[in-house]
Amino acid sequence: MAVVTACLAAVVFGVSGRTDLLNLWAYVAIFAFFGFIAALVIDPGLMRERRRPGPGGVDSGVLLSMRLLFLGHLVLGLLDVGRTHWSDSVPVPLQVLGLVLCVAGFGMFIWAMSANRFFSTIVRLQTERGHQTIDTGPYALVRHPGYLGLQLAAPGSALMLGSWVALVPALALAALVMYRTGFEDGFLRQHLAGYADYSGRVRYRLVPGLW
Numbered sequence: 001m002a003v004v005t006a007c008l009a010a011v012v013f014g015v016s017g018r019t020d021l022l023n024l025w026a027y028v029a030i031f032a033f034f035g036f037i038a039a040l041v042i043d044p045g046l047m048r049e050r051r052r053p054g055p056g057g058v059d060s061g062v063l064l065s066m067r068l069l070f071l072g073h074l075v076l077g078l079l080d081v082g083r084t085h086w087s088d089s090v091p092v093p094l095q096v097l098g099l100v101l102c103v104a105g106f107g108m109f110i111w112a113m114s115a116n117r118f119f120s121t122i123v124r125l126q127t128e129r130g131h132q133t134i135d136t137g138p139y140a141l142v143r144h145p146g147y148l149g150l151q152l153a154a155p156g157s158a159l160m161l162g163s164w165v166a167l168v169p170a171l172a173l174a175a176l177v178m179y180r181t182g183f184e185d186g187f188l189r190q191h192l193a194g195y196a197d198y199s200g201r202v203r204y205r206l207v208p209g210l211w
Contacts, residue, residue, distance in 0.1 A: 001035035015075055016082025023095055023162055034106040043117040045129065050121050057122035058187065062180050069173040073158055077166030087164035094159050101156025108149030111138050119146055123184045125191045133194040135202065143205045147181045181206050
């Protein structure tokens, strides 16, 4: 995580060409903090699965698209606030709101991974790891709390960077996460033992009271 954080810092300050913006330092600090927490609380087997998923993934194209959208929003935002100034006019209160959304989103994401040792990067049935339905922690509230975290963090990241143009791929990423939530939910209903019963107990996939 130290290496990943150093790489992120190099990208943030290298692409933007700025080291004097407090929001960029806060961006790197938040990532470093949650990366450290993740290293402490996440199951080592899940870490290995997320680095190198096992066989049987059914949505690698969606995962690639999500990663490209995240990278696109980050690069656009950094260029905007540091070099081109296309739309770097996000008011400070909205940047603070973006920070809050990022913290809440990353926090929810890490909580979900700490509670669910089967939270792979791809949609697959992890039979070799004893895949089972998880209904504790945040999974007692919604069926896909990790994706809820991404839904908060994606637009929050763009606002925190201070770039309106970065909000476009960030919102596209949030929409793709919603699509993936529905796809994964259907896959688990069909293939994972106990998931259909769990769906009857925890009614909402992503947002309590809405969906």
